[in-house]
Amino acid sequence: xxxxxxxxxxxxxxxxxxxxxAIDLNQLWLADMIYLPTCSGFLYLAMVIDVYNRGxxxxxxxxxxxxxxxxLALNMALMTRxxxx
Numbered sequence: 001x002x003x004x005x006x007x008x009x010x011x012x013x014x015x016x017x018x019x020x021x022a023i024d025l026n027q028l029w030l031a032d033m034i035y036l037p038t039c040s041g042f043l044y045l046a047m048v049i050d051v052y053n054r055g056x057x058x059x060x061x062x063x064x065x066x067x068x069x070x071x072l073a074l075n076m077a078l079m080t081r082x083x084x085x
Contacts, residue, residue, distance in 0.1 A: 046073040
């Protein structure tokens with residue numbers, strides 16, 4: 001299933017402009033969710049990656065793909081990078 005764009009609303013601005021380049025840590029993060037088949041069903045993994053060093057800065061996995069899956073990964077990334085300051 002995919003989300004259809006609501007034509008009554010203007011899309012969010014593209015702040016990256018497909019230029020996935022960073023010259024320092026924490027300038028640009030990417031996030032993705034994937035499903036992993038296992039013997040007992042699927043696990044869903046959400047992760048946040050820092051474009052500068054391509055390191056995973058936050059992740060979480062669950063048995064169901066829910067909205068909080070991405071938020072938990074983002075919170076982990078924020079806490080991980082906050083502790084490095």
